[in-house]
Amino acid sequence: MRQSLARDFNDLLERGRDRQLRLAVTGLSRSGKTAFLTSLVHQLRHAGLEARLDLFPAAREGRILGAQRVAQQDLGVPRFPYDEAMLALDDTPPRWPEPTRGISELRLSIRYRPGKRGMFRSETAHLTLDLFDYPGEWLLDLPLLGHDYLSWSLAQPLATDSPLHNERRALFGDWLEAVKGLDPAAEADEASLATIAEHYARGLREAREAGFANLQPGRFLLPGELSGAPVLQFFPLPGLAEHDRASLAALPEQSVYQTLVRRFSHYQQHVVKPFYREHFRRFDRQIVLVDVLGALNAGPERFEDLSHALSTLMKSFDYGKRSLMSRLFAPRIDRLAIAATKADHVTPEQHGNLVALIEALLADPLQDLRYADVPVRAMSLASIRATQAREVEHQGKRTPALRGTTLAGEEVLVFPGEVPARLPDAEFWARQGFDFPAFRPAPRDNGTLPHIRLDSALEWLLGDKLQ
């Protein structure tokens, strides 16, 4: 009888422990989302055996008994292509996986033994881990929900004459030319609006190619089934002013201005909101990946641009009571990580600087988040380590260096230089004491994927759920 009671209690405990966690990964394009998620799934699947996860106690203590992929809940969301990614990494020569487009999902069922604090050491429990991956560009659209078309138009840097955005403006030359003669009061001509909108979208695409990150509206870059639909055919109108509001509002329905107003509003309601409503507000935890090194490589205007984009992106995690996000969607993310990726592209003694730099880059949003009591941690990591750190004799002294294979297939030994520990100033840019080359992944030879501090990220994002 006693034994049976104890067993019942045990069962109850075990069921109580069966938990679910929805963890989302995001970042701007080329920040390393696919590599991160692939490596995360890979490490968890091998956590009981070969994986090296010393900074992840549940794994280090041998308490992770297995992680199995199981059927995801939402049948209409593409499955994260884990197998394809592993095939790419195991190819000869190894390749980086194809980047994902849009949102994707993968569900892991993790069987583990709870830690010391568990009452019954022999019990096992399950954690159902739903992983999501989505473009950070989608988060750049949040502020757009706080605007109407006029105020949005006024807030776009391109619609103003600012010498701060010269490189970017150059990419929008065709659009600036085309939109110049457009009279907001004129009757809208469908075909000409479509052409001007296409110039704008091309400007955005070219800006992305050129390394810019602060690109709105986000869905213009990845139109999917909306390609060619009027909802993606709006743009800011230069030359407007807030004091024109009343006269603009009085323009007829068929005017250029009112047509753009309708499209902007449709974009808010039918493109931006559904993502937040159906996906974002259901995430429990989130990691935001940032390719800081890529931006450093690209120079001051693009670094500044990344900084703006990240501030915008981070607004989606601002749960302060009066924030746009809280007012609109009542989100529930209870833990956040910001990670500078590709840490293997600099020498180990620079990793501290990398974390300091990302903290500096996100100083304002991090302060807001901490003020709003959102637990957040900044870190640096390499989801899949592609290089080996070395110390070599260089110009007469022991110097840290990296050995790796470039994307072109050349084996090299490089001295990538210094990461600034604070926001780079003009003097830093003038000196340019760095050059971070891109490497291809190393063959893993049947071992688990090598990484740098992915275990630390796992601990922050999952550790407490595996106690």
Added chain:
Amino acid sequence: MRQSLARDFNDLLERGRDRQLRLAVTGLSRSGKTAFLTSLVHQLRHAGLEARLDLFPAAREGRILGAQRVAQQDLGVPRFPYDEAMLALDDTPPRWPEPTRGISELRLSIRYRPGKRGMFRSETAHLTLDLFDYPGEWLLDLPLLGHDYLSWSLAQPLATDSPLHNERRALFGDWLEAVKGLDPAAEADEASLATIAEHYARGLREAREAGFANLQPGRFLLPGELSGAPVLQFFPLPGLAEHDRASLAALPEQSVYQTLVRRFSHYQQHVVKPFYREHFRRFDRQIVLVDVLGALNAGPERFEDLSHALSTLMKSFDYGKRSLMSRLFAPRIDRLAIAATKADHVTPEQHGNLVALIEALLADPLQDLRYADVPVRAMSLASIRATQAREVEHQGKRTPALRGTTLAGEEVLVFPGEVPARLPDAEFWARQGFDFPAFRPAPRDNGTLPHIRLDSALEWLLGDKLQ
């Protein structure tokens, strides 16, 4: 006073005449939807001037005063790319426009003078014409709504051993091999189901390439944003039987069978139904285009397959009280045209046979439609005429021939042969007295696009609205 009353009455009449018509164009892939819609818009835009539309009284009588593209209503539907299509046709050398993918839309505002029966000859009226273009493959999914997963699976020809489908079965070899060992009762393995489903989808794609038309589920061929989502990862299970229903229903949630059941049902609810609910049931009129000549060229198994596909497709227009369509969606299409396209690819004296053949091909569905009082007309046409008809001396007698330029750019004079006026039998296929080459469009040299009987189609689809 009198005059003012008369004017008011006149205004009222005019407003009463302002009408809206939603006209949809469909057809299986490569049936000529884009060419048809491009030419239709082009002819209406030029109806008052150069267009030759003798079989379209409103145009012949000079009553069409203008047709202007205006803003469409649904901002989330891609606009039909008319300008791009015209650019392709006006290229050097002229090209056929890129086929559209998915649904697209274009709105024309037609200004016209009502015909003789109008009380006030000088009045003008407007017809707002909403044009839609969508893949006929989507209509092949209607019957799927009448099934559950088990009955659908049993109805799939590939899941049975029939010698009638040898060519098609050959294209599904990998799938048949992969699905063979799959136990419906086994626990579902996500990755292996994804692989088997990918074999199935590849079979469908290859079958389409090989000229087959009866391909379900339709969205597997054009997955769009659902690419990689579990909802597109189901397939029929061979070896099931109706008398297994109870035992299959008792299988656990995680079994292969129940997993496929859930996906099938999600596909019904979230892929098939939304198209009918949000688009199809709002169409007023419909033209279905059929590339009969292409199927004749492809041989007996594919011709038979087209016949099956068309019977399936036509079920969406079966408004008999007890039809699946009427029960589910209460549609309102009040006039239907079925057109054999590419009539310019045979000599003029064969056009009668072409109409007779399409009538024969669709005999059963046409009978059902006429019984259900849906006005329907079968016709043959060339949306954009690419050839010139000639009579030449050939083997000692005057023979009808076609002059045109092949897709490869060669100017040729051909004798395409005879179109059968009834369903071809074995003897006909053995004789094979035809060969219909494909032509590129002719340069239009600033004239309107040449066509064959597009005016007749316009009259059937629009004529009564311009009275």
